[in-house]
Amino acid sequence: MSSTMTDELKATLDSARKSWIGSANDAQCDFPIQNLPFGVFSSDRAGDPGSANARVGVAIGDLVADLAVLHEAGLLRLPVNARQDVFARPALNDFIALGRDAWRSVRVQLSSLFARETATLRDDTALRERAFVKLADARLHLPVQIPGYTDFYSSKEHATNVGSMFRDPKNALLPNWSEMPIGYNGRASSVVVSGTPVRRPNGQLKLPDQERPVFGACRKLDIELETGFVVGRGNALGEPIACEDAEDHIFGMVLLNDWSARDIQQWEYVPLGPFNAKTFATTISPWVVTLDALEPFRVAQPAQEPQPLEYLRHEGHHAFDVALEVRLRPEGAQEATTIARTNFRHMYWSMAQQLAHHTVAGCNTRVGDLMGSGTISGPTPDSFGSLLELTWNAKHPLELKSGGTRGFIEDGDELALAGWCQGDGYRVGFGTCVGKILPALK
């Protein structure tokens, strides 16, 4: 448990705490009172003035709590000197910019307000009616306006698998990989929220039997199972973030699907890295699970050999035990097939190390910046985080429960990532991160 947490904040994590919102107490619910993830939502509920406007909410059980309403009703206080309209905004950035003390204070207040024994909201039927929307009725938006998106490459198993397939199995891991969290700049404009359809990209494909590339629809469309973290406090240009301080700069985490066009990627990526193979879409889950909610699930990261250079060292535990799954459901199928099961704890480089490395040369970061983990592959063939690895470049297609097989993604397929931390009798979940594939433009 982080030493910077107050007793009040620790109490929000008490596994015995229950809510008067019954659905939140279900052991399988992603959003128990211990979670309280932040997002942005709108709803078209009749008679709710302004309800179509996107605003800040917190998921609890099968409901979304409208923080703008709770704040207006005087049940949720912000620091007196702070902007008071941060919950009525269409992105979390202004709220996040208030700083960690404010996030933590809001978390403590909400945990108390939703606790079984607290009557204030529980017994106020009229306010409750206005302050909640059913999750199923809410439209969920991109939770943050993302000024910058960076994607890392921090799973040793993933880097080894890809290196084996595309370079040399004998020297699959490049020498720089073990020395730094390799990362690259992603495209922020095309980060979309879960549920947004994804169009199969067109691009240049270099077919083995032809001298020149052809233009056409991607034939090797893939997912990358990732998590992402949202920067909660930026740094100025030229002022690096120390590894020991890096977690103080992190607001929370999301699931992230780094859609990848493998054939476009293989032809374009030398020497400047992936571009059109990735920039057509990146999907994130709508709820940002705060680092505070993840505290009980902190674990040791894998041993690092060689010992990292000093700027990449931190004491204590900086990995998190987040179970992850990928499910594929073909168009019209009733049943999805779980095609991969892995865990975020396998990541070689921590989020703190990623952020320290990102800024060590002087790069500035900003509130709302999104940093992807890189594909999270585990040690076994059923724990790989991409179809490329799961099917070994379509050599070993996957059998689907609904019939048929998959080497790569087909049109109409719906891919869903899911993730959760398993507590004692509850789980702190991320919800899902879903995208369905539309056919390429003709």
Add this chain to the structure above:
Amino acid sequence: MSSTMTDELKATLDSARKSWIGSANDAQCDFPIQNLPFGVFSSDRAGDPGSANARVGVAIGDLVADLAVLHEAGLLRLPVNARQDVFARPALNDFIALGRDAWRSVRVQLSSLFARETATLRDDTALRERAFVKLADARLHLPVQIPGYTDFYSSKEHATNVGSMFRDPKNALLPNWSEMPIGYNGRASSVVVSGTPVRRPNGQLKLPDQERPVFGACRKLDIELETGFVVGRGNALGEPIACEDAEDHIFGMVLLNDWSARDIQQWEYVPLGPFNAKTFATTISPWVVTLDALEPFRVAQPAQEPQPLEYLRHEGHHAFDVALEVRLRPEGAQEATTIARTNFRHMYWSMAQQLAHHTVAGCNTRVGDLMGSGTISGPTPDSFGSLLELTWNAKHPLELKSGGTRGFIEDGDELALAGWCQGDGYRVGFGTCVGKILPALK
């Protein structure tokens, strides 16, 4: 001349047009009446209420015209249905978002207002006093808020030089290079305006005599002489911009220095491309020269062999004749040395082709996005756009006029890019793009 230009717009380019602002008529002035580049400025002129607020200006001669003041005075009209506060904003984005008809209308109005024969402003001493600030007294800001920054790699000579040095001189140009404008996502947060000091980055350096990298200050700090274009009209996700239409999406151009830490780059860049070697700073010039002002300098681009795939084809001339220079002035030296002279017309891939390629897989772009050309190297050794190439990785250091030599950049060095289109008796200039190097953090 583009067929979409009106006669009014063509008249703004008339080389015979002179201004009542005498300094604008100097043949060596970067900002004659034919140019009218847009930027954002502030000034601390006493007695000018609100003058410290950054707002939109146009450079003319040795002055900056305050468009907010001219608009308020009724001398500059915006479309009636448009936002009327776009000139009082600290970035050009809202003005640009009004669309090309609005930019063009403002250009036509300003050209007329500043023309020698137009008395309206010329003879209104009081208004003139309020509407102009001396360029030398203005503080120039980043002209656009940049949602996304992409850097291309479109000079054949540069790609060949780098490939020769770091890969194989026999096969210096990779096979994909001639098929597409290779590009990568840059870091938008660290794009700064000319004049901002640049701190030498620290990072991992792989020294030839050591097995593991060491951490330290970059020893091979370099410039990359580039231009950049600013997106004036975005495209929606999944809806590519056709090559023939791409120039309609471009607002204008700037000079761009893609500062590069060659030693950090060489160790980190495989397989995902440059990251910390570039993200510490990118400098752009403060004035955005509109594509309309560049019309008279349109020229044929180099022959493309093989013929590009269909989505990269366009009729007509899509290169621009922009003379470019790099000057280096050591700390305390009176005199700068011009270390490179080249021309933007050498670029193999046009801006239109870059934008078409960027979006062909579905990536969306937004108003204010910045797209770097890639280092602009010419065919001769004195026309290379980086010290890496000019000194061939410090093997042949440059002699400086002020004494001493340079392999790469030293602390205190001031590097300036300059660029202009040479007209008949005038030039359409970009001003300069300057940065001085501060020592690395200890």
